[in-house]
Amino acid sequence: MLGVELIYSGRTGRLLYEFRSRPEIGLDDLFGVSGTPIGDVTGDGVPDLVIGANGGFSSTGGLEGRAYLFACRPIFLQGDQVEYQQNDPITLELRGGSPGALGLIAVVAIDGAPLFAPVALAPLDANGELAYSDVADPSLSGMTIELQGFCQKPTLRGALSTVVETIRFQ
Secondary structure (H helix, E strand, O other): OOEEEEEEOOOOEEEEEEEEOOOOOOOOOOEEEEEEEEEOOOOOOOOEEEEEEEEEOOOOOOEEEEEEEEOOOOOOOEEOOOOOOOOOOOEEEEEEEOOOOOOEEEEEOOOOEEEEEEEEEEOOOOOOEEEHHHOHHHHHHHOOEEEEEEOOOOOOEEEEOOOOEEEOOO
C-alpha cells in the first residue's frame, strides 16, 4: 500500500508503528514503496530505517525517487490520526515495551510551548502496550499538541522514550 510503511515487532508480530504519508513535509502518497532496516546509523544502539518513495519521471524521462532515513527507538507512540475534529475519538498507543514495565504517555508541548503533563500512567499489558482513549474536546480547536511515550527499561533501571508524536485539532 503506497503512502504507508508498517513496522512490526520481531518478538510478538504485533504492529509497532505506522509511518504515514504527510504531504506537508514532503511525504506524499508515493511514500512507502519499500522499507528496510539499515543498522544503527545514528549510533544510539537501535537499528534505523530507510523508507523509499517514487518521485515520478525526471525531465530526462528517467524515474526519480527518494530515500528517507528514520532514526528509530525501541518503543513507539502513535495516535490513530494526525488531525482531529471536535468530538472525534482519540486513541494513543505506546508499543514495544516489556510486559509489566511502567509506561507513561505525556503531553510535552502545546503550540510549541514546552510542558510536561502526564495523560496515562500504568503498567504495560501482556503485549508490552499502553493505550489511552479520549474524545477531542472543542476547546482544543486550532491547537497542535506534542506527545511522548516513556517506559521502564527491561532492567527496570532508567527509561526508554519515543520520538514525539504531533497531533493537530481542527
